[in-house]
Amino acid sequence: MSTQAGFAREEIGAKSSYFSKTRTIIETTFYGNNVVRVPSLRAAYELAKNSPGTIVTDMPVFHGDTFGLPTDAKVLLCNDGAVTGRTAVARRIAGEPGVDTVDLDKKLMEAVYESRFKKMYHAEVYIGLDPEFMVKAHLLIPEGFENTLYNWMLNFQYRSDEYVRMYKQSRPIDKEGDIYIFADPDWRHDEHPNGLAYFNTAQNCAAILGMRYFGEFKKGTLTIAWAIASRNGYVSCHGGQKRYNLPGGKKFVASVFGLSGSGKSTITHNRHNDKYDITILHDDAFIINSETGSSIALEPTYFDKTADYPLSCEASKYLLTVQNCGATQDEDGKIVLVTEDVRNGNGRAIKSKLWSPNRIDKIEEPVNAIFWIMKDPTLPPILKVKGGALASAMGATLATKRTSAENLLKGVDINALVYEPYANPFRTYPLKYDYIKFKKLVDERGIDCYIINTGDFMGKKVKPSDTLGIIEHIVENKAEFKPWGPFQCLEIMEWEGFEPDMTDKEYLQKLQDGMKRRRRFISMKYTEKEGYDQLPSEALEAIEEVIQPLCDLV
Known part of the structure; x- marks a missing residue:
């Protein structure tokens, strides 16, 4: 097209x-x-x-001529002022x-x-x-x-x-x-x-x-x-997608959805200690064909935070440009970057496509699974959602926290739990269209839907090793899911150290409160902006089916 x-x-x-x-x-x-x-x-x-x-650093652009740049092109740094999100x-x-x-x-x-x-x-x-x-x-x-x-x-x-x-x-x-x-x-x-x-x-x-x-x-x-x-x-996706190329010619295509700081890019690019042959589509922007399930990347490069990238790390080799970072001289008098958010929060860089040698611009194989990445302390590290209505409703109430990637107004609590439908704050059309499309992926294309909590679960931090280990179990078809408590449409895989106590009334009350907040968020869409973003009634009904069984337990 x-x-x-x-x-x-x-x-x-x-x-x-x-x-x-x-x-x-x-x-x-x-x-x-x-x-x-x-x-x-x-x-x-x-x-x-x-x-x-412009700060013209003494750091060369790696293979810049392959991008149409001069062979002696250097990494350029430009800073914006006080607003860096x-x-x-x-x-x-x-x-x-x-x-x-x-x-x-x-x-x-x-x-x-x-x-x-x-x-x-x-x-x-x-x-x-x-x-x-x-x-x-x-x-x-x-x-x-x-x-x-x-x-x-x-x-x-x-x-x-x-x-x-x-x-x-x-x-x-x-x-x-x-x-x-x-x-x-x-x-x-x-x-x-x-x-x-x-x-x-x-x-x-x-x-x-x-x-x-x-x-x-x-x-x-x-x-x-x-x-x-x-x-x-197409289904418009603010997320990452990777393909696991497994023995015997099997493929597993995973799409992960989360805001900046959720672990989206980490999950997308992680190679699992080279345990698998991995192919990357992109870590931020792609689309899924609703009819075929295939996916297309929208961008060739990566717009990444520099907070976790010291100057000496391997990723620095692939920088093209940098924004909102510092500069200094190294021991040889060469101008180099000061990263790790020393100057300000949310320092950024554009990294070349070469950073991920296993990149591909289209994945022909249909998506196998979508993962909603949340930071909700009432949810265990992994849940499987059954049925398109609840799967899409949970995506529409994707729980997260704000980050330095946003220029927040005075008084906004950066630590408050918020809902960002499908991890995409950039939507310019009614929310129901995303709801319908993701529901169709689950109900008609048979895609599995999971919720991954990368924050903390009832005060215990979910480590990246936990998240990656869970995903490996799913990819290798070793994950054993069983019905979770009284819920018809939610299944859980037990993960050591994160077992929900379904006899703990305090926990059950917090879980119910979390689901009620989701119900309230969807209900508000019926009146906010004159109902512009209201969802089909089945979305509310799906959340209600999670809330009701908890009423008898708390």
């Missing part, structure tokens, strides 16, 4: 589904005589290297109740007008790494933010000869135009002190204003690509 960039003249106008007021405001800006097209990744590198304030309160999505698009379009027109006095750079990338699904995206950003442009082109797929040919082979998606994103990090407005990320995903466009953090550009672009995928027969 590919998106459309040019239109027959009779297609252009108010009656066309390709166009809207917002899209027209944004796309028009790309054709101004103050716009400079950036033709290649090499050109973007030169712009970023020479951009004021995503700002959720800045998001406005056209179509959601309460979003005043008339007001936002006027503000956007003013932002566009102000940009005419600036040199603007236009870059293009592909999102989706297989001819089955590839969309083209365009970014327009002012001079002075060359590092953002370069990072954006690295994060997605720049237009190499190989991918240009691949894109031409891709079948056009009906009624889907290219993605257009207008950005101005210098924009300021009294009514939007935290910036503005304005999305019109129905017509594949967005404006990212007053924000510098690169994650806004990465996730903002993915937001639109995920919406396109959801409209066209």
